[in-house]
Amino acid sequence: MSAKDRLVVVGNGMASLRLLERLTERAPGRYDVTVVGAEPVAAYNRVLLSSLLGGEVDEAACGFRPLSWYEEHGLRLVTGAPVTEIDRANRIALVGETHVLPYDRLVLAVGSLPIRLPLPGIDLPGVLTFRDFADVAAIRKAAVEHAKAVVIGGGLLGLEAAVGLARLGVDTTLVHVMDRVMERQLDHAAARLVRTAMEARGVKVVLSADTAAIEGNGKVERLRMKDGSVIPADLVVMSVGIRASTALAQSCGLACARGITVDDRMTTSDPAIHALGECAEHRGVVYGLVEPAYEQAEVLARHLVGEAAAYPGTSLATSLKVSGLPVFSAGVVDTPDGAEAVVMHDAAAGLYRKLIIADGRLAGAVFVGDISEQARCKELIRSGAPLSPDDRDDLMFGPAPKTLAA
Numbered sequence: 001m002s003a004k005d006r007l008v009v010v011g012n013g014m015a016s017l018r019l020l021e022r023l024t025e026r027a028p029g030r031y032d033v034t035v036v037g038a039e040p041v042a043a044y045n046r047v048l049l050s051s052l053l054g055g056e057v058d059e060a061a062c063g064f065r066p067l068s069w070y071e072e073h074g075l076r077l078v079t080g081a082p083v084t085e086i087d088r089a090n091r092i093a094l095v096g097e098t099h100v101l102p103y104d105r106l107v108l109a110v111g112s113l114p115i116r117l118p119l120p121g122i123d124l125p126g127v128l129t130f131r132d133f134a135d136v137a138a139i140r141k142a143a144v145e146h147a148k149a150v151v152i153g154g155g156l157l158g159l160e161a162a163v164g165l166a167r168l169g170v171d172t173t174l175v176h177v178m179d180r181v182m183e184r185q186l187d188h189a190a191a192r193l194v195r196t197a198m199e200a201r202g203v204k205v206v207l208s209a210d211t212a213a214i215e216g217n218g219k220v221e222r223l224r225m226k227d228g229s230v231i232p233a234d235l236v237v238m239s240v241g242i243r244a245s246t247a248l249a250q251s252c253g254l255a256c257a258r259g260i261t262v263d264d265r266m267t268t269s270d271p272a273i274h275a276l277g278e279c280a281e282h283r284g285v286v287y288g289l290v291e292p293a294y295e296q297a298e299v300l301a302r303h304l305v306g307e308a309a310a311y312p313g314t315s316l317a318t319s320l321k322v323s324g325l326p327v328f329s330a331g332v333v334d335t336p337d338g339a340e341a342v343v344m345h346d347a348a349a350g351l352y353r354k355l356i357i358a359d360g361r362l363a364g365a366v367f368v369g370d371i372s373e374q375a376r377c378k379e380l381i382r383s384g385a386p387l388s389p390d391d392r393d394d395l396m397f398g399p400a401p402k403t404l405a406a
Contacts, residue, residue, distance in 0.1 A: 011109035015277030015293035022301035038082035050160035054167030104209030121214030158239035328371035331364030
């Protein structure tokens with residue numbers, strides 16, 4: 001037997017890599033580590049998929065760590081071969097039908113799967129998702145000259161897919177069932193600015209649009225909407241959300257709800273198995289963002305090296321660029337009853353700031369165009385600290401310049 005505990009990490013995405021980085025920093029050589037990734041390449045930055053689709057970067061620029069990094073840190077990396085079964089009684093993970101990986105501790109970081117709406121025509125050639133390198137390659141192959149593309153879904157990934165297609169010169173339409181884009185992160189005024197930025201990039205945006213069917217003779221030719229209208233399409237990219245990947249965990253009897261159930265130490269119903277990232281459900285919440293996954297990885301790394309650590313959950317904040325427009329959102333988005341909204345709006349300049357204040361505390365913030373005060377907003381929302389007399393002006397207009405003493 002090895003003198004080291006055997007750690008098998010299932011999945012090699014962004015959450016998995018952050019865990020490995022923190023483990024090698026805190027306790028290099030503590031574990032005999034094997035990492036198994038289903039994709040044929042090592043962990044890469046999914047945030048850059050839109051730029052990759054649009055040709056702004058290549059696959060190499062999306063990578064985080066070269067293969068040599070894994071070797072230098074004694075990490076055994078297996079790519080292109082998903083774990084197919086976990087034998088909890090014998091503490092064995094099976095890769096395909098031939099590879100057997102014994103473990104003392106196992107981490108599930110298997111991410112999520114894109115949702116495909118159960119629409120008529122969903123299986124027609126030309127209906128794709130936007131989630132990984134393979135999806136980008138398939139979309140680029142389908143996005144031939146003069147093609148018409150329709151993206152279903154007005155969340156962040158849908159907007160990114162639409163912008164990437166527009167950068168390729170493809171005639172692109174985004175359809176969204178809600179009355180504004182990114183409705184979970186933006187109020188109506190902020191969403192209008194983002195929509196304007198999308199349209200300036202050549203993306204047609206159709207809201208309150210519910211798809212009834214995808215139609216075509218042997219391939220995608222059009223979308224038929226529930227109001228009877230028709231949108232021509234040679235390519236449909238479905239980007240309507242994700243669901244936690246739980247099949248492997250369920251097959252070996254781990255407790256699952258919407259995700260793989262974990263406690264504050266990221267431990268599943270089996271004390272020898274942990275889960276983190278988009279596949280994990282903590283206190284009833286499944287997070288589909290990078291920041292919570294990184295926070296979970298920090299906690300799990302500390303736990304695995306014997307330090308006291310607990311994950312309390314993440315107060316969600318979104319900070320990104322949509323069509324080159326900086327956007328920040330944290331806390332509540334729409335003003336609840338009894339709360340006060342302080343708003344600055346300059347549509348011509350593409351600037352918008354809204355602070356939502358309840359009981360003298362910052363409950364939410366939405367910024368578009370200038371997000372320079374985002375760090376202070378996140379701090380105030382997460383801490384629940386009362387706003388000082390100067391906070392409103394500082395958060396809305398930036399801190400006043402300091403004057404030199406005479």
